[in-house]
Amino acid sequence: MQVPENTLRQPRYLLAPALTWLEPKGATPGQGVVVADGHFTDVGPLAEVQARHPDLVPQALPDRLLMPGFIDTHHHLTQSFGKSLAFGEPSEIFRRIWVPLEQHLQPHDLYLSAKLAALEALRGGFTTVCDAGTRSPHGLQAIALAAEEAGLRCVLARTCNDGGNDGDSDEATRRDLLRDAETHLAQWQHHPLVHGSLAISVPEAATDAMLGRVAALCHEAGVVMQVHANEHLASVERSLVDRGLRPIGHLDRAGALGPQTLIAHATLVTPDELLRLRDTGTAVAYNPVASAWKGNAVAPALMMRALGIRLGLGTDGTRSDAFRLLDAAETAQRLVHGLAVGDSSCGAGWTWLQAATSGGAEACGLGQRTGRIATGLAADFLLLDLDVPELAPSWDLGWELVRLAHRGQIEAVVVAGLLRLWQGWPTDWNARALMREVRAVAAQAVAEAPIQRVHPVSAEHRLGNS
Template sequence: MTPSPKSETMQHLFAHDELLLLPEALLLPEGPAHEYAVVIADGIFQHVGPAREVLAARSDLEPVRLPGHILMPGFIDAHHHLTQSFGKAAGFGEPSEIFRRIWIPLEHSLDEETAYVAAKLAALEALRGGFTTVTEAGTRAPVDVATVAAATQDTGIRCVLGMVCHEEPDHGEQHLARWDDATLIHPSLAIPIPEIATAETLRDTARLCADAGTVFQIHVNEHLAAVERSLERHGRRPLEHLHDIGALGPHTLAAHTTLLTPPEMRLLADSGAAISYNPVASAWKGNAVAPAHMLATLGVRFGLGTDGTRGDGFRLADAAEFAQRLAYGLDTGDSSCGGGWSWLEHATAGSAAAVGLQELTGEIATGKAADFLLVDTNVPELQPSRDLPWELVRLANRDQITAVVIGGQLRLWKGWPPDWDGPAFVEHAADIGGKVLEQAPLQRVHSTSVEHRRTSNGRGCDR
């Protein structure tokens, strides 16, 4: 009997040296393709093509049929803060620039053990949301970044591992050379915001990344206060300052860029820099929404990032389209705002290009890493199906993800790791995270939602 994704025996199939999968459809760069198959071996897609062609070429393999499932690229989070996972709810309803009042105090309260647990909790959430790669923007916890690397490796997720290096620039080169033998770790350098580093440090760090073929991560033009600080200090906006000192180029990954003038959009396009478009962060704690659709039209490379808000790839793609429609489409009568396909593309291949992994992952193609999702499409939300890319963006949910595979290895099966106790770890993380939050000197402006309701003018049931 042909194995079915409904059966737990599917977990054991990925232990085979080679695997031939026949899903209902593949999500290829040009769109969904039916009657296609893939062969996986040594962690990569050895063959992607029409099923008849693949079956004829590999008659030695027993095909695994996956009715009702689409095989699609895993989502790639272009901007994350893994060691901030304990504090997600502490930032709800807070004004912008909460990094000063919440994130820095929280991360400074972490030690090796708690930083590891926080990062692993974030990585597990990312897996559950369909992410096969996360881009860590650099922790400010007083720990070796190897702690974060260990958490992601133990979870099995691919990680672009940023290291904050403005205080010790000499350590940057060591970090870039440290992970040569780590298949899931891709080193990067980061300076959180331009104003905390000298022009020389910004320029040298950017050049070091360019020479190493990796990305230089930096938050730019995210909040009004940051823009005004830059104008006061340099007479230039943050992005303009990076350009003036020679730190803006194809190696740059600029996070957020929500506040852009037309000349700055032109700077991004001309420099070849990439951005991380973080729509949920804009809604939760930002001042504006990045003009992502306009930037795409100008040829600016960009990926989608969570900024540590919630690790859910489908909801991120939905937010990306939804934010563009509200911020720009309604005013111009643009009812498409890039169409469903563009947001899937930027969440996968576009993100891979933005974080420097375009040669490795981001699409279902021969020679690329076998980083993919098996998504159950035989659900009420997606039937009857008429336009799968749009449906995946607006209607799909992470609970439809049957399997998450990274480098050919099964990392998640029906929401949980097949080779370690995910629920037990979550209980452990809840206990540790609660203690960290009690001790960290966080400064919240607003009360919790329950307290807000009690003290608000409209007391509702409390009257």
Template sequence: MTAPYSPDNFNAPEQILAPEWLLLRDKPVQGQALLVSQGNISAVGSVAELQRQAPGVPLLSLPGRLIMPGFIDTHHHLTQAFGKALVFGEPSEIFRRIWVPLEASLDEDFLYLSSKLAALEALRGGFTTVCDAGTRSAAALSSIARATEEAGIRCVLGMVCNDKQGTTLLDKSSILARADRHISAWQGSGQLVSPSLAIPIPEIATDEMLHAISSLCREAGIIFQTHANEHLVAVERSLEQRGQRPVEHLYHAGALGPQTLLAHATLLTPTEIRMIQQTDTAVSYNPVASAWKGNAVAQAELMHAFNIRLGLGTDGTRSDGFRLMDYAEAAQRFAFGMAAGDSSCGGGWPWLEKATLGGADVLGLGRKTGEIAAGRAADFLLIDLEVPEMVPSWDLSWELVRLANRDQIEGVFVDGKLRLWQGWPLDWDARALMRQVSAEAKAGVAGAPIQKIHSFSDQHRQQHAERSRRHPGSQGPSETLAAACSG
């Protein structure tokens, strides 16, 4: 159904929005509306209640629509947007061969372009908040902040703070001073950007630095980010170097705690799960990354059962909130549920919760965003439910996880402002950005010392054809069938 309203209908500084469905903390409900005022949700209740509370405020009815919290991406690499398809088919630890060389070659202009492109992708996928894990570029992080603010997405901006560079030890005091300046620059700024500190992997920092950065984050009320147990090789390297697995390393260094967010956290032993639980450490579950470039799936349903705080992250793979939730459930079923006879793998709702409120909690933004509730920022999605995939509806929460699509997102609102309408921004030229990226990105990537192992798809097809010619007995399926039939 064509929407009986346009973007102009959402321009009022204060208005009551009355969708057919509203996704609250516990479940989707009907007959409820929200009062949006100056970028915040002032109240939630029936239309009559809100009109009594705010007489004269315009009412906009939204039949056939759902308003739900925006998705929260708890683990992204905004400065890797130029290289998304370079890692297809690559073995693990691609950061050594692709990401570090690529990011190290980015100047401020490329940093800005990559981050703004990634922010646009995220908004189109329904994300209203992204958490950047930190870049290896020496360029100023203000380029990333400017890009995300211009795009209109909320960003937790990580600053890398490791003090080991190969066999060289860096000056700890200067790193801590830079971390203090980063926190001061963005904390409480009233902008869409908030600060975070990161050490990409535990092995590139001394135990003293791991403890110091984690403690600094705890004292400042922000999150400390690190990758842990992402790949088998990382676990084995940690065992060889320290005699401890990565999560054990962090635990004994005093770097775990409520302020700590572990990206990936696959390949966990029962002891490591207990360490995470006992310290109230949070985990970013990245199921698409596991499918595309990992060799394990995080035990997310088990961690959920043990009340470990979880959010969902894209790891910069594909910014599509609905497909991320679908992967989150499916990966649990393939990796663990089928072997245990678990046909539910959570019952749908945990993945919807981890994609919204749970994500906000692990980023330290639970009081700011992540749910439709009074006092929260007006970060939400307007979803068209009048599509064949959603009719008839029996279980809306689970249907959003398994059946909903990105093309149902009509509007993306951040801080009360309509940022995207039907997939495109209203106040800046996204197509001009894409033209600029297309014109400049390939030159930037070509100048980076990237080592790619797996062939591009067309080259891989050609190699397959050449192997078939060298070994004539290896006929394709149609040729084999034809030969059998003629015989």
């Protein structure tokens, strides 16, 4: 049965899907969900919801799952022009690809890059992304505009690097940075889609004083401070040389760990560091695809979960496909940790679904706003077609969503109660026109940027090894 697209365009409606994904029950039949004013205004057994809203006619959704939109807790929206330039490259691609590219892009280029990334995220089932900060002075405005126009919820970080203890930082510089940070947070305080955040790119890029002040500012404002830490061997060694401590230890000494802090990666962590993360309430964005493509290690996400460390899933801008991210999250744990100890469950499916929805929302500071199908939360959801060969027959939908479901099943993407994508494409703007412009602009931008690749492209590599 074809779902009426027009229903999802109404200002107020009652959905009656075959299944609704609820926390902690999972796939639950017989539910009614009312959407109005951008929120879920009623969720419960259909008969009870109908009785409370006699003016609404339920829209039956047979063979459909209504589920929360996915949360990407670590992204770089202004890097989409160069996403495949990083394939096959060593770990520290930011030095040779991302910094040269982002700093070279003009304001309109940055807007196009961010809007393309937003489109990819929505197509992949993400209704929220957490952007870790851009290296361009024009990037914040570009990302905010792109997110608004695409209809993507975005946690937007302003980078507050002050050069590190051996840099050119002084008290006046720090005052200016903190003033700009406060302005940034105030600007987005009441925005329906864009939510303020602050970032330090890596701990040694800021003085200890700035690390502590930014963390305190985020704690006071109830937003997240984002930072890359313990990502790969080079970053750990650099921190040891510059600070005499590993990155997480450095953050701890500076007073920058805590419930306001979201650490991206944390792949190379010691037992002591895990306990520090747990005891301080610090959150982690687990990026399994980034580990597979350019990392030295896989974060011990199952151990983090067992210790009670707050955990979300991130793409790191690699591939904006939420279902493939779920699969990668479980597969990486199985290959690196599970096989060696005979753990055939590796999270039992639900662990990764929770981390990618409610857990991710909580990790990036939006746990009271999105991530679940629940009364009062923002109506950020997906409508998934279950009538596909991959799910016939269906015995364990939780596991099946992790291992068998795919982006092609996403029929509708709704953010803040508004239909953003229908069958993979925006409903109110021309995505193909955007892609045409991106192809023209990106070709020139990449050609002009001082990018340094270590390896040739795939075809050249094959010819050189034939």
